Structures are given as structure tokens and as C-alpha cells.
Amino acid sequence: xxxxxxxxxxxxxxxxxxxxxxxxxxxxxxxxxxxxxxxxxxxxxxxxxxxxxxxxxxxxxxxxxxxxxxxxxxxxxxxxxxxxxxxxxxxxxxxxxxxxxxxxxxxxxxxxxxxxxxxxxxxxxxxxxxxxxxxxxxxxxxxxxxxxxxxxxxxxxxxxxxxxxxxxxxxxxxxxxxxxxxxxxxxxxxxxxxxxxxxxxxxxxxxxxxxxxxxxxxxxxxxxxxxxx
Amino acid sequence: xxxxxxxxxxxxxxxxxxxxxxxxxxxxxxxxxxxxxxxxxxxxxxxxxxxxxxxxxxxxxxxxxxxxxxxxxxxxxxxxxxxxxxxxxxxxxxxxxxxxxxxxxxxxxxxxxxxxxxxxxxxxxxxxxxxxxxxxxxxxxxxxxxxxxxxxxxxxxxxxxxxxxxxxxxxxxxxxxxxxxxxxxxxxxxxxxxxxxxxxxxxxxxxxxxxxxxxxxxxxxxxxxxxxxxxxxxxxxxxxxxxxxxxxxxxxxxxxxxxxxxxxxxxxxxxxxxxxxxxxxxxxxxxxxxxxxxxxxxxxxxxxxxxxxxxxxxxxxxxxxxxxxxxxxxxxxxxxxxxxxxxxxxxxxxxxxxxxxxxxxxxxxxxxxxxxxxxxxxxxxxxxxxxxxxxxxxxxxxxxxxx
Numbered sequence: 001x002x003x004x005x006x007x008x009x010x011x012x013x014x015x016x017x018x019x020x021x022x023x024x025x026x027x028x029x030x031x032x033x034x035x036x037x038x039x040x041x042x043x044x045x046x047x048x049x050x051x052x053x054x055x056x057x058x059x060x061x062x063x064x065x066x067x068x069x070x071x072x073x074x075x076x077x078x079x080x081x082x083x084x085x086x087x088x089x090x091x092x093x094x095x096x097x098x099x100x101x102x103x104x105x106x107x108x109x110x111x112x113x114x115x116x117x118x119x120x121x122x123x124x125x126x127x128x129x130x131x132x133x134x135x136x137x138x139x140x141x142x143x144x145x146x147x148x149x150x151x152x153x154x155x156x157x158x159x160x161x162x163x164x165x166x167x168x169x170x171x172x173x174x175x176x177x178x179x180x181x182x183x184x185x186x187x188x189x190x191x192x193x194x195x196x197x198x199x200x201x202x203x204x205x206x207x208x209x210x211x212x213x214x215x216x217x218x219x220x221x222x223x224x225x226x227x228x229x
Numbered sequence: 230x231x232x233x234x235x236x237x238x239x240x241x242x243x244x245x246x247x248x249x250x251x252x253x254x255x256x257x258x259x260x261x262x263x264x265x266x267x268x269x270x271x272x273x274x275x276x277x278x279x280x281x282x283x284x285x286x287x288x289x290x291x292x293x294x295x296x297x298x299x300x301x302x303x304x305x306x307x308x309x310x311x312x313x314x315x316x317x318x319x320x321x322x323x324x325x326x327x328x329x330x331x332x333x334x335x336x337x338x339x340x341x342x343x344x345x346x347x348x349x350x351x352x353x354x355x356x357x358x359x360x361x362x363x364x365x366x367x368x369x370x371x372x373x374x375x376x377x378x379x380x381x382x383x384x385x386x387x388x389x390x391x392x393x394x395x396x397x398x399x400x401x402x403x404x405x406x407x408x409x410x411x412x413x414x415x416x417x418x419x420x421x422x423x424x425x426x427x428x429x430x431x432x433x434x435x436x437x438x439x440x441x442x443x444x445x446x447x448x449x450x451x452x453x454x455x456x457x458x459x460x461x462x463x464x465x466x467x468x469x470x471x472x473x474x475x476x477x478x479x480x481x482x483x484x485x486x487x488x489x490x491x492x493x494x495x496x497x498x499x500x501x502x503x504x505x506x507x508x509x510x511x512x513x514x515x516x517x518x519x520x521x522x523x524x525x526x527x528x529x530x531x532x533x534x535x536x537x538x539x540x541x542x543x544x545x546x547x548x549x550x551x552x553x554x555x556x557x558x559x560x561x562x563x564x565x566x567x568x569x570x571x572x573x574x575x576x577x578x579x580x581x582x583x584x585x586x587x588x589x590x591x592x593x594x595x596x597x598x599x600x601x602x603x604x605x606x607x608x609x610x611x612x613x614x615x616x617x618x619x620x621x622x623x624x625x626x627x628x629x630x631x632x
Binding site: 097106 | 234242525528535625631
């Protein structure tokens with residue numbers, strides 16, 4: 001169970017300080033595809049960062065299976081991210097010096113998985129994502145869609161319990177975006193992964209198990225019949 | 230393995246920065262290695278000169294001889310020295326034991342006179358005597374001919390050449406004036422102007438006759454290997470305990486050598502400090518630039534689950550590879566440069582030297598090891614401090630650099 005408890009978060013200092021989240025409380029269902037929507041600047045990415053252990057709240061707690069995520073040491077929190085969380089970024093964030101194969105393999109390397117097993121899992125993931133013919137290419141030699149596939153492969157290869165996707169299709173054309181969403185959905189169904197998916201795309205409503213909407217620094221259930229912000 | 234791949238690829242990707250960093254470390258390594266190699270080689274040459282020409286590896290004399298706190302010179306002399314010679318000669322590492330005496334006198338030709346420091350030696354017992362000095366003209370003196378070898382500057386002042394007659398006037402131990410005629414057998418130079426302007430060598434037996442004594446000042450001991458100095462010193466001390474004698478090494482005796490060594494060591498330390506400062510300035514610049522460009526990557530790796538310490542280790546790998554490359558290239562270049570310098574046979578006139586000095590640079594593995602380890606250690610510690618600052622940046626803040 002992943003839970004936000006009285007979470008507040010602000011950016012800036014002094015007069016420039018801007019409160020983004022205030023006393024937010026929410027429990028995210030395990031094994032479900034949750035879409036997190038809201039207007040630009042509403043704090044969607046902030047919620048995702050807080051949930052995934054990337055940024056700690058100013059107040060309140062992020063509870064992961066009964067424990068405050070941010071009470072952990074850096075090493076323990078890093079290990080939590082490594083073994084339980086997968087992150088898919090809008091801007092891919094691939095390691096520019098590593099090939100497709102190496103980018104996907106990297107989390108397994110950090111997990112100290114043996115070379116033979118690493119190779120097997122990496123190749124299997126590359127094949128599932130249709131990346132075999134690009135496996136020796138560097139990110140700079142790939143298209144946007146291919147790069148996002150690599151990023152998805154990197155997030156999923158370690159079979160995390162949670163996937164956090166921050167507008168992963170925002171920089172892609174419609175068709176490629178649809179492919180990426182279907183890919184994440186397929187993986188979620190296959191492995192029972194919990195997905196928290198930040199998006200502006202209303203079409204996601206048809207796919208997500210739960211749709212949430214961020215407004216007035218709070219989370220609320222999204223009215224699926226509304227189909228507009 | 231991937232961490233190594235990333236490290237190497239980053240070094241290759243940022244070629245310019247890598248080359249600049251390499252250049253600075255290599256430059257410092259070569260400069261220190263060559264300077265230290267020159268210093269150590271010079272000290273080796275000076276040591277050989279001192280050991281062979283003046284002091285031997287060890288000297289045995291009465292305690293009063295070393296302290297110079299005596300009323301009469303007789304008190305300082307080794308009287309019954311032959312049994313001591315036998316005892317010392319029995320030590321396996323000893324090659325030769327030679328008695329020596331030193332006194333001051335007046336050397337006179339028909340027209341000129343000058344004071345001189347006369348050293349009596351036993352040429353048969355000092356096989357390397359001539360190694361310690363350069364024979365400018367003539368040959369090793371022979372006893373039957375009452376030969377005398379005179380320092381080059383002293384010979385110049387007295388205007389004597391080989392086969393010229395010269396008279397030595399000195400007072401005996403009983404303070405009676407004595408004189409003896411000699412024939413100039415050779416003119417020598419040790420390279421030390423101060424020594425060459427006053428020193429003259431005669432046979433120890435002639436010296437004893439002039440001084441009217443059967444005693445000697447010291448016993449000069451030559452060893453088969455310079456490495457055995459301390460061991461043989463200990464052995465002699467235990468053999469001669471209770472005989473009122475003191476054993477000193479060439480290093481103990483040669484104040485000048487110790488001062489020169491200390492001076493050179495200070496210079497080396499100063500040079501090392503300056504070069505390290507320059508290297509660190511350059512490295513801080515290139516490492517900071519590199520890390521600044523990679524803040525986004527740091528954010529990504531942290532988001533993937535890499536801890537600060539793990540990231541520090543990964544970035545340190547680059548520093549390690551950089552240092553390893555610098556050492557390999559630096560050592561090869563230093564070796565090449567040293568070979569070139571030595572083969573050029575460059576000589577230089579230095580103050581206080583009676584001969585031009587051949588500039589020789591030694592290649593010492595212990596120096597290479599010391600310089601390489603010190604440089605790498607300092608560079609890596611400094612780099613680690615810089616990296617620590619960057620891996621502590623908030624992840625979300627670091628990730629913004631990817632956009």
C-alpha cells in the first residue's frame with residue numbers, strides 16, 4: 001500500500017513561496033492502473049516524485065507498507081527505488097553513453113544480478129519491446145518512440161511493484177503515444193504492477209482502473225463522464 | 230562492468246577535458262620524476278666520490294679524534310692499529326681496511342710556497358682511490374719515488390707539473406720542524422674546488438715519517454657493497470667495544486653531503502607542492518565542468534536507485550582510470566626524456582666545482598611509485614570531495630537538467 005498522509009509541498013522561498021500540495025491524503029490501490037490528471041502546475045509531477053521517493057514532502061508522510069518512506073537512510077531509500085519502483089520520464093532520461101541494451105541492463109547491474117541472468121532478462125525485455133535491432137545503438141541514434149521504449153524497458157526489466165510514469169507520451173506523436181500506453185498497460189496486466197500515470201491525455205480514462213484529478217492542492221476522484229477539465 | 234564502461238566512455242566522450250587533465254597529471258609526474266631523478270643521481274655521484282676518494286664507507290678512530298677536544302694531537306691517534314685492521318678485515322663484507330693520516334704543512338717549490346692539507350693513504354689498500362677523483366695529468370704515485378698527488382688548483386697556484394720536485398715542510402707531533410722532498414706524480418680533481426685547492430696525497434709511510442710517528446689518524450674501511458654499511462658498523466662496534474674507538478659512517482662524517490641532501494629534499498618538496506597546487510587547480514576546473522554537465526545524469530542514476538555512495542564510487546572510477554592512464558603515459562615519457570637527457574651528455578659549471586659536472590638523471594622505480602601514488606591519492610581525494618557535493622543535489626533538481 002502506498003499512501004499520502006497530510007502531505008504538503010511548496011516551492012520557492014519567502015515571498016516567492018508557492019504552496020503546491022496542502023494536507024493531501026490518499027491511498028493508492030495496489031495492482032491498479034491509476035491515472036493522475038490535472039491542469040499544468042497543479043502538482044501532478046510533485047505527487048509522483050513524492051510517491052516514488054524522489055522528493056520528500058515539507059510536511060506529512062509518504063507511507064509505503066506501513067513505513068514512512070523518507071524516514072529511511074539514503075542507501076535504504078535508494079534500494080527501495082531500485083527494487084520496488086520503476087520510473088518512466090517524459091524526457092526519457094537515458095544514459096547517453098550507454099547503448100539500448102546497456103540502458104535496459106543497468107538497473108539489473110545495480111541489483112547485483114549475475115551476468116548470465118542479466119543478459120537473459122535484458123534480451124527478453126528488448127525483444128518484448130521490439131528493440132532487438134536497436135540494441136547496440138546509443139540513445140542519440142534512436143527516435144523519440146524508440147527512446148521511450150528503452151526507458152520503459154529500463155523501468156520494467158527489474159519487474160518493479162510500482163511504475164511511475166510522468167507524461168511519457170507528451171513528446172511523442174499520437175500513434176507512438178498510443179503504442180507506449182498500450183505497452184505499459186500490457187506490462188501492468190501481465191505482472192500485476194501498480195501504475196501511477198501522470199497525463200493530460202483524456203483518452204487514458206478509458207484505460208485506467210482509477211482516475212484521479214488534482215485541483216486546489218488536493219486529490220479527488222475524476223468524474224469519467226465529464227471528459228474535460 | 231557497466232560502471233567501468235560508463236567511466237571509460239565518459240573519458241573518451243569528453244576528450245578535450247580528458248586530455249587537459251591527463252596533460253596536467255603527466256606534466257607534474259614527469260617534472261617531479263626528472264627533478265628527483267637528477268637529485269638522486271647527483272647525490273649518488275657525490276656519494277661515490279666521497280666514499281672512494283675521501284671517507285670510505287666507514288671510518289674507525291679514537292673518540293677524541295671525532296670530538297676534536299684534545300690537548301695534544303697524539304691523544305687522538307690510533308697507536309696499535311694493526312690488530313684492529315686484522316679484526317676488521319676478518320668481517321666478510323669488508324673489502325679493504327686502509328690507515329689514513331692528515332696534517333697541514335707547507336709545500337714549496339724553488340719560487341713558491343703554499344699551505345696544504347696532506348693526506349697519507351695506503352694506495353694498495355684503497356683499490357678505488359682513483360675512482361673518487363679524476364687524474365688530470367700524471368699517474369698514481371709510487372712509493373719508491375716519493376710521489377705526491379696534488380689537487381688541481383693547488384698545483385696551479387704552485388705552478389708545478391708532473392715530475393717536478395716539491396718540498397713538504399711540516400711539524401712533527403713533537404712540534405719539531407721536518408721537511409721531505411717529493412716528486413709530483415699526478416694532478417687530480419675531485420670536483421670540489423675547496424678540496425682541490427688545498428689537498429695533496431702522499432703514501433701513509435711517508436706521512437708517518439714526516440710526522441715522526443708510527444700511529445695513524447683513522448682506519449678507512451671499504452665494503453663490497455654500500456648496503457652493508459649499518460650491518461658492518463654494528464659488527465665492528467661489537468668487536469672493538471672497550472677499545473676507546475668510535476665507528477662512523479661516511480654519511481655521519483660528511484656534513485656537506487647531509488646539507489646538500491637536505492637542501493635538495495626541501496627543493497623537491499617545494500616543487501612537488503607547487504605542482505600539486507597547479508594540478509589541483511586544473512583538475513578542479515575540469516572535474517567541476519564535467520560534473521556540471523552531468524547533473525542530469527546524476528539525477529537519472531539516483532532515480533534508478535543508485536545511492537550517493539555507489540554514485541561516488543562510479544565517478545571515482547573515472548578519476549582512477551584517468552590517473553592510471555596518466556601514470557602509464559607519464560612513466561613512459563619520463564623514461565624517454567631521461568634517456569634523451571643522459572645521451573645528450575650535457576655538462577654544466579657549478580659554483581665551487583673544479584670540473585664541469587655531467588648532468589645525469591637517474592630513473593628510479595621507487596621515485597616513480599612515490600610520485601605516482603602521491604599524485605593519484607591527492608587528485609582522487611580532491612575529486613571525491615567535488616563529486617560528493619554533486620551527488621548530494623536533490624534528485625528532482627538534478628533531473629531538471631535533463632530537460
